[in-house]
Amino acid sequence: MEQASLATKTSGNVIRCRAAVAWTTNAPLSIEEVEVDPPKAGEVRVKIIASGICGTDNHTIEGKMKTPFPVILGHEGAGVVESIGPGVTTVKPGDKVLMFPLPECRECFYCLHPEGNFCEKEDIISPTGLMLDGTSRFTCRGKKIYNIMGTSTFTEYTVVHEIAVVKIDAAAPMDTVCIMSCAVPTGFGAVFNTAQVTPGSSCVVFGLGGIGSAIVMACKASGACRIIGVDINEEKFPRARALGVTDCLNPNKLKKPVQEVVKEMTGVGVDFAFEAIGLIETMVAALKSCNRSYGVCVIMGVAPTGSQLSFDPLVLLPGRTLKSSVLGGYKTRDDIPKLVTDYVQKKINIDPLITHRLPFPKINEGFRLLREGKCIRCVLSMRP
Known part of the structure; x- marks a missing residue:
């Protein structure tokens, strides 16, 4: 009234x-x-x-x-x-x-x-x-x-x-x-719709802010067995671990490129990589962190206007996939109200x-x- x-x-x-x-x-x-x-x-x-x-x-x-x-x-x-x-x-x-x-x-x-x-x-x-x-x-x-x-x-x-x-x-x-x-469908959709993370898989998430954290939660919900979080601000690490991150990396404290460390940690690279920062260098690092034969990299970060993404095409040749989506691929008016109802009904948190x-x-x-x-x-x- x-x-x-x-x-x-x-x-x-x-x-x-x-x-x-x-x-x-x-x-x-x-x-x-x-x-x-x-x-x-x-x-x-x-x-x-x-x-x-x-x-x-x-x-x-x-x-x-x-x-x-x-x-x-x-x-x-x-x-x-x-x-x-x-x-x-x-x-x-x-x-x-x-x-x-x-x-x-x-x-x-x-x-x-x-x-x-x-x-x-x-x-x-x-x-x-x-x-x-x-x-x-x-x-x-x-x-x-x-x-x-x-x-x-x-x-x-x-x-x-x-x-x-x-x-x-x-x-x-x-x-x-x-x-x-924005944050929830962008992060959840990157995992559930765009990458389609599988149970028992390995993941790396570049950027542990709002969208990165939503990605972590969705990776855990999808049954990923290892979730590596990458950020230069270590104050984010305790919260990230609470959400499901199993390993935390600060690129500024590594002796070699972060993608090489990720490969060493996993043997062949992760199954799924997510970039939620919006920097060209982290987009390339995320792509190179993937298993070269069937790894999937999803870019969610928005780079500065006019940026150019550049890498050797041979990075993709063995079978890597580079993808992106806006709002996680959800049709906003059709799909997102269902997510809201799922939250109200305590199906998601x-x-x-x-x-x-x-x-x-x-x-x-x-x-x-x-x-x-x-x-x-x-x-x-x-x-x-």
Whole structure:
């Protein structure tokens, strides 16, 4: 009733609320009052309840990702529908929803293909920072503010396309399932869908942050007998071991390349390798860590815009496979609500991935924890 009353008061009107605006790269986010326009046709305005801080957000702040500024970042969001634009049929005011950085239009070739999920209406590869009609729904200090991947969840209210939002289980705790917008499906899907890790296999995971930790949990659930974790921040090692890592390596303390050490540890290299950092050198190291005959390497990390991946093709010739996927290959609106319900029904547990919770105004502290490697996932609460 409270949400319905709110929608009646605000529907069709501009909403003024708090948002964390990135005015430029390599600078703290600024808590500002912004104006959020009503949703247009095919759009949904959402009251954000909770949002996770992802490494991709930090890459954008550092200028490694091609994104127009000023921008409202954030793409791991859970909230409640405040109002809908003309033509919206799949959600209604009051629904609990997740928003996704990868839409599912259910019409393009990739959405219709059983194995595809990289919707043609994505705003990831060559981001415009605008809605599909080429305009913005955010204004601050009289200036147009861009969005990130069609989501922008570091704000009390946002506007997203209907194709990037989905209703979820009403019993879902918003301040936990928000990370199912990115970290959980990206990590779980890399293991279950893209690599298809087998029982008794060996794995190596480069990067033990949020996505890397989700990968570790999924490898363990798949029955991997050995999971090697690689990171230069050894403060992450105790948490990684608790999640399932059997061996930890710090490349900065090794006398030879990490891929050679992995080969020595396993005899012939691992069956499955995962890269969740986003550096060219670690992508190549992950590939070379694989068993050369049937090893599978999955790249989940996002490299800086304009990077070039280079290696001798002979690395692949004996039979190695190099793969990647976005959001773990899941069709976002069709598949991820089922993961949320699995969590509600205690079939899966994602609680260990959230190590810190902060009120929204402390967002810059959350980014500090991320950069220092002190958290797996920090979740921001939008409640006053």
